[in-house]
Amino acid sequence: MFNAEKFIEKTVSNLKKEIKGKALIAFSGGVDSAVAAALAEKAIGDQLVAVHVDTGYMRKGDSENVKKMMEKLGLNFRFIDAGSDYYDSLKNIEDPEKKRKIIGKKFIQIFEKVAGEENVECLVQGTIAPDWIESGDGLRDTIKSHHNVGGLPENMKLKLVEPLRDLYKDEVRKVARLLGLHISERQPFPGPGLAIRIIGAATKERTEIVREACDIVEKEIEDAVKKGKMEKPWQYFAVLIPVKTVGVHGDKRAYGYTIAIRAVQSIDAMTCSYSDISHSVLDNISTKLTNTLGDKINRIVYDVTNKPPGTVEWE
Amino acid sequence: MIMVRIYVVDNGGQWTHREWRTLRDLDIDTKIVPNTTPFKEISAERVDGLVLSGGAPRVGLQKELGNCREYLEKADFPILGICAGHQFIAQFFGGETKPSKIPEFGKIELTLVKEDNALFKGVAKKSIVWESHNDEVTVLPKDFEVLGKSENCEIQAMHHKEKPVYGLQFHPEVEHTEYGELIFKNFIEICEK
Structure with missing residues (x-):
């Protein structure tokens, strides 16, 4: 051992x-x-x-x-x-x-x-x-x-x-x-950072969106874990997909990007299963994301892919 | 106490190092050796068993997998082939490997078809295993017996009826395979004998 x-x-x-x-x-x-x-x-x-x-x-x-x-x-x-x-x-x-x-x-x-x-x-x-x-x-x-x-x-x-x-x-x-390091339980974050959580060109504008989205996903999931609604995932974050879809915001047409929520269980990142998040928790995350990001985002999806065949990060 | 020594032959798999880790966690004297290592170097170190790892090579399309042929010809100790290693064992003994009609990735249910085999001692008849393969053994070699299957793959596990040679299409070394560690423990026991 x-x-x-x-x-x-x-x-x-x-x-x-x-x-x-x-x-x-x-x-x-x-x-x-x-x-x-x-x-x-x-x-x-x-x-x-x-x-x-x-x-x-x-x-x-x-x-x-x-x-x-x-x-x-x-x-x-x-x-x-x-x-x-x-x-x-x-x-x-x-x-x-x-x-x-x-x-x-x-x-x-x-x-x-x-x-x-x-x-x-x-x-x-x-x-x-x-x-x-x-x-x-x-x-x-x-x-x-x-x-x-x-x-x-x-x-x-x-x-x-x-x-x-x-x-x-x-x-x-x-x-x-x-070693007594207080960050010992911190979730992994890739060296290339948010650049690989944006599909396509990682512009500053898109980075601001995904940064906010990651923050929301992290906080909502941590809150759900604290309340005993789910097991703590090994890693959990948001991915910006530059696919625009139509929405309706306050009786007006909206046309914004898609955010994918990703959360997985693993011990070593070599194999992962997607996290079993309840619909009520997903609902909270979805509402928070769309209401915070306004016209930039109007579609939220949950990634249900294991590794393999997927990897944890999308890129 | 003398430690059991089992080396992992690296055929370029994503999980070769996980095989090493699983053996090390079970207090086995282990190391990873490239598949180009000559057999005499391995046998000089008095190993009790070998694991032939998986890897990206398409075994069905090529004749060799490093020096794995030499290991199978000369070894008098147990050998466990995983994924590509398993497919190569099948070819070596006269079976066949071909692209899978339905490749399997991730979570799959394994069904044992032959109970009380030493490698599967204590493993439930149905269990979750993790897969990652484009090819599979389509023709069982002579002198072999199928030990396990899945919905899309008839030969998930096999063994030689007389020699301590085993092949697994799935990956016992990864965390998500339900009885993975137990299968390794059983292989270690086979090597101890």
Whole structure:
């Protein structure tokens, strides 16, 4: 059985040997990167520089919370606001693989720039097993290029250090609990962020819609869980489908986008079943979404696909 | 206590690493080896059993699956083939693999047709298994026996009547397969003997 205590001990000792001098940690604020940061901090202390990139595709309040978390963990950190830069690079990009690769490349460009300024050669990432498995290799088909693996440029100068490569999310959470990280139970959020929760071009306008929609879905589901109306899903969010349909709002014709609600049960993301959400909970979410987003949205659907054949995120 | 040693042969599956994890969680001495590893390197490490993983290759359209043929020819220890590994075992022993008329993905009901087989000890006659396949074994090899089927696939599980060689079309290594861990435990017991 996986032993988190032994894992921490062994990893910290390995990291001490593996990292020469200073290192950067790509810090999204999720469980994986927070665990990788905490382990690297144990190994090399203030030689570690945490970098958080606000891509513009973060959830509501994410980046502010990350800032607080980095302060709380006592990390030496850099906060990079790159929203407009990301929106520009993804302009008119519809293909999900292209989106992921552009995002991966931009991350590395930013990290390399910071690495130059800080005189760092190593980049620590919180890559976990599903990231490299789904990204594909000589033997494995590419299901999707995770930004931190398949999205990396070929001629990268930084040396990669990935202490969590063999772990799945449930194991990372065990380590996080033992390290006392308060975000240990946080739901997964993909590195490319909301850009892959918008089908088609991930414009700023659509991002604002899906950001609000994700926030509503999260709050409504968390509320239903608290009231004992459903089991807590492993992951739950909204997807914007740029298909417009006709509605009627206050006796007037409306013509807006579609939002899909996605919620799944899993322990490791390698197989998932869609969550059994009651109609009354779906009803609450639907009403809240359409009434908050007004003329932008007038159709809500619930995704009832397992993995396989689907994946958790739509792109 | 001597640990049982079972290696996982990587045929490029999405769940190869899950097979490794399941064995490790059951305190088995395990590691993933590429399917290009020569047999003598594996046997030199005195393994008690092998799992041949699934993978994207279309077994029915190609003759080889890495060095899996060599493992099947030379092994004197138990072998469990999963998905593509299972299909290759069928071909190796003279059966046939073809594209499925109805491929299966995700949740499927498995029905055991042969009870009290060692691999399915304690598994209910009907249970939920998770699938992900485009091809399937269409002709059972000689000397084999079908152990389980589903609505759309007649050969979900099979074994060699004399040798400890097993094939599963479904995936016991994933969390959503109801008796997955038990099937692995049973395979470990088979390897211990």
